[in-house]
Amino acid sequence: MSNLTSLPSWQALTEHADEIKQSHMKAMFESDPARAQRYGISAAGLRLDYSKNRLNDATLSLFEQLAEECQLEQQRQAMFDGVAVNHTEQRAVLHTALRSHDTSPLLVDGEDVRAEITSTLDKMAAFVASVHQGEWRGYTDQPFTDVVSIGIGGSFLGPKIMAEALKPYWRKGLNCHYVANVDGTAISEKLKKLNPETTLFVMSSKSFTTQETLTNTLTARDWFMANGGPEEAIGQHFVAVTSNVPAAIQFGIDADNIFPMWDWVGGRYSMWSAIGLPIALQIGFEQFRHLLDGAEAMDTHFRTAPVTQNMPVMMAMMAVWYTNFFDSGSHVVLTYDHYLRGLPAYIQQLDMESNGKGVNNHNQAVDYHTGPVIWGGEGTNGQHAYHQLIHQGSGVIPADFILPLNSHNPLGRHHAMLAANCFGQTQALMAGKTLEEAHQELLDKGVDPQAADALAPHKVMPGNKPSNTLLMDKLTPATLGALVALYEHRTFVQGVIWQINSFDQWGVELGKVLGNSVLDDLESATPRLNQDASTVELIKIFRKGEI
Template sequence: KTFSEKVRQGLWSGYSGKRITDVVNIGVGGSNLGPQMVTEALDQYSDNSVNVHYVSNVDGTQIANVLRPLNPEKVLFIVSSKTFTTTETMTNARTAMKWLVSSSFDQSAIAQHFVAVSSNKKNAMEFGIAEENIFDMWDWVGGRFSLWSAIGLPIAIDLGFERFIELLEGAHEIDQHFCNTPLAENAPVILALLSVWNCTFLGAQSQAILPYDQTLHMLSAYLQQAEMESNGKSVSWDGDSISYPTVPSIWGELGINGQHAFYQYLHQSNNVVPADFIGSVESVTPVHGHHETLMANFFAQTQALMQGVNETQVRADLKAKGRTQDYIDKVAPHKVHKGNRPTNTILMKRISPRSLGSLIAMYEHKIFVQGIILQICSFDQWGVELGKGLANNIQAELSSGNLNNQHDSSTIGLINFYQSYK
């Protein structure tokens, strides 16, 4: 709280004495998705005393684009990494440090411009960050569940600590609901049971997250990681192979955009895709007539997915419009919607720190319940580690030019093709 308020009030200055105007959060996965999703969703609650930016991609284009317009005298970097060894994050952090030092010509500038959020204080200090500028986090907290911790520092800086507390309070309300409400009325339990039923028993291979609120444009990406990294497993917590499907592929987009892109698939594909429709009664930015149009589509789509329209109804409608019998016979089969496509409707009064905290916590508890039902551990991610190790080895080979022939022929061929164009 003290640090975030210092930054917001201009009491934390850079090496030249100028106040900090921009904060760049460097992290990837849960160290990035959660805070960025929240700050963008709650942008209307920010007083813009500080501009918050996010860098997650190790593709140098992103950090170059973020840094280009910034004044190094006025930038604060938050390096968020639980282990402080994540390759993408540390690469971006080193680039940021070089950019700062080359601008200030003074290594001591780092103390005023870099802070860390990590459970590995030793690594952070070896990187060059002062001990007093390291915010601790528990090493047992997975990144995808960490926005409530010090990982949420950019949220507190952007929105103010009071708003951050409101976010936590909203989550706490759902925590209490989950712990104390009978199962038949327990929202996370109901959502988990529906997901298991649709995926494991009915064979649905994917689930769509469809927010009808512009502020939630990053929600599907956030929930994609939260659910798929948690429950995308094929081994039980006892180490036995699992033969049944566990979690569907999670994907989505703002609902209105989706209507003009992939809703055709939702309505008429042979693959049934359960969907969560998420909306708000009030817009945080009221513009006359817009919200009614938005919500009319919201309710129309869930009705259409549920009811569909059969061929008899289609034929009657076309006949009433004066179409010829030949036209009706030709077109009618294409206009049939089978319906019976499962959807969940989640409505909030409006998007606020408290309601967003509740929404996120509801999905977190849903994920936990799914893991219990499916008998899998929702809190590891061994599938992420294999690729990391291979990437480290290949990077060393790319740097040295000495390719390890122990790779498979496909990988060797791809690397050789890549190097031939350098």
């Protein structure tokens, strides 16, 4: 038995889960008319309705006990204080400092990082202004019309999805494009549409050696020069976000246009840093500042609210509840806003790269599940596809429904219909449809009684399927910032409960190392072919170039 599963609260939750499994949420609502009012939290411009979950006051009390026994408060404070909570890499975790207005000293390795954060934000603001005002131009003295952001992982996904979500705030005359995949088709299709005279490239790589990012950047440079761009103008058209300043300068990037990255910010938490430069270029630095402010508002809530009134903590506790006590292997994120269609992929990386771990902080293999599969998509499209599995599948799949109350594009009945679908889905998941209801429904439609007997079981939906509903007045930079910070803190709390390090990603590294070895064999005139038999055979087929 592990440290976690031997905790009194864990043992009590195990017994309590057996009781809750005998109850139906529909009955809970019938016996408690005020349930929706009591099981809701408002913070940082967001409203969470978690009343459609398989829990009661006793569950919340045990959540509080579990948080205390796992020292959540102490772990949270340690993260905000700059303690090296990423213990396998001996690094602080300070993405929260990037959006904080606090000016008190915050020391990392004896140095106050506040000043560097402020200077970087000032540098970003000045650069964005120079591009938007036409002061920073291309080599033919034309203003930039396009920005190509080249990165991978969090350096790509964060800027891309956040800029996509904030399309109503885009500045006219400047379009951002995003490249991550090392597949040559990805960057080729982007470059076909661009003019080298008016294109600015932002390369994001902490080491300036990340294989995919460096390869795409070299390809971009070759394209730039092959289409008339002089080598001496590379500094005008390429900027970098990196900690390897010498490599960037050697590449040809002007030292004044190199923005820092820090070890105390992980890639999937980095959009608040200079990694967010493409976002700022797309929406303007003032709106980027609002994005930071929204995240800071959620940080403040997370630091100060008690467990059962703390939005990230409650969402994390419910995720643990279903993962470990209901054997739920996945969690679905459903965005009822077209601009937020990319958010599930962002949360997927955030959660799964953070908590996909099998060894705890005591260097022991865990004997419980961590890191469920995160997936999802855009409503109402999913209702005609995978919602079927959520409604009638045999497992429990907790769902987050996300909806702005007001649309950026009000058009007839569209938004009311969208909201009706969102709320109707949560209601259907909770209440379901009994065999008797399905049978009577068929009879009311004139179906023969014998046929109704045969068909009714297939139309039964058991209900009792848990969901959260997250609302905001409108999707703005501030509410988006709060939403992303909410999921960041949710991820952190899950890691604290599961007693794992949410801030390393050693599983990502192995594939990179082996991939480099395979690449040598794919390109070498004298390949070693010392891999396993399957990989060797695949290499031989690839080198042959045909099946």
